[in-house]
Amino acid sequence: MKSTERRPRGRPRALDRDEALETALQLFWRHGYEGTSIADLTAAMGVTPPSLYTAFGSKERLYQEALDRYGMSYGSFVALALAEEPTARQAIERILREAVAVYSEGPAPRGCMLASGAVTCAPEHAPVVADLSRRRLATIAGIRTRFDRAVVEGELAPATDTEALAAFYAAIVQGLSIQARDGAGREVLEAIAATALRAWPGAAAGR
Amino acid sequence: MKSTERRPRGRPRALDRDEALETALQLFWRHGYEGTSIADLTAAMGVTPPSLYTAFGSKERLYQEALDRYGMSYGSFVALALAEEPTARQAIERILREAVAVYSEGPAPRGCMLASGAVTCAPEHAPVVADLSRRRLATIAGIRTRFDRAVVEGELAPATDTEALAAFYAAIVQGLSIQARDGAGREVLEAIAATALRAWPGAAAGR
């Protein structure tokens, strides 16, 4: 019996916090931080501004929570691949494969929420840009750490510039994100990924 | 003698159109379309709104003119490299080299104005996004055309997927742009470019 969950004191909230956060994620993903207004958010959630503010505090904090949620759902494939795949090479292959799938999904492709979110914006929103930048750098650092492990395990040569290699594959993912939003076909995106794998250390280049 | 230039009838304009356009280019480059307000623009130009509107029509048209100017100045190196370099390979090398230099320039790196300009934004500004997308696609098409020529000239194998190869190097440039804005050092950016060249058809991959 779950009767241990006592109802709190006041009026029960009509807003499903989890559902509302998913709605915010979708809007921010498609239109970015500056391109999504509080009015857009409340209309899509079916609530009024005060409900949104008591639940999430501010637009900026709501955006950060949406980014967290993205990292634990649509964007989780990167960390999962790095942790689960037996080799760094296989991890990168899976990351590129899944990036193509996620970024080109739906009638209006959305790319990567981190890469396409808020690269440029007004000076007063600099904290948002800095936060996004930090998240992108953290992703690259994660890839690099996996490459360092591959060096220790003998998969990659000791002289490998793991920082540069991680930055390279991150650049590919960022390029995939932009071109997906530009409407590039899945075949083109897959071809970009395949070409990027030709740069893998020691790999034989194709024709 | 250049006396053939008759002064027009009315009050002479205090606004130097060329100088004002360069100012707009810089602001739009740093802060994007939505992140730059008319007030920002007029303040930086040292004029009042009516002067800006008589000279450029609207914010959207000013942005387009700024993009045109970018393509003929800071961004011209792509078309120049494609036209001037004797081989496609040398053209790509030069594009990557100059992209690193231009994107990481200055105290606050600006990346590529086309790649970082307005990937996501409010639905009402969809025409701006579409215009930028069109310019990015045109750049890729230009690279692809150069690659097709390289196939005809025997530099690249007839079976080369020139569309995919062009999209790949465009993705690298887009990734360079984002990471430059994120503060990546010049060495990292150069290493990304060097890694990308390892994917060149027939090239021997490094360690």
Added chain:
DNA sequence: ATATTTTTATATTGACCGCTATGAAAAGCA
């Protein structure tokens, strides 16, 4: 029943958005 607590909706807040109506200022033309 009454009090307490929390969330809700209504209605605004001041600031800023892109843009423009109005009329004065500055030039050439007669």
Added chain:
DNA sequence: TGCTTTTCATAGCGGTCAATATAAAAATAT
């Protein structure tokens, strides 16, 4: 010296921005 033409600065247009003051509504607690 007018008269015409064009650009200029002042001031403000309606609209939207993110965020809130206020108070009614809806639950538990006493």
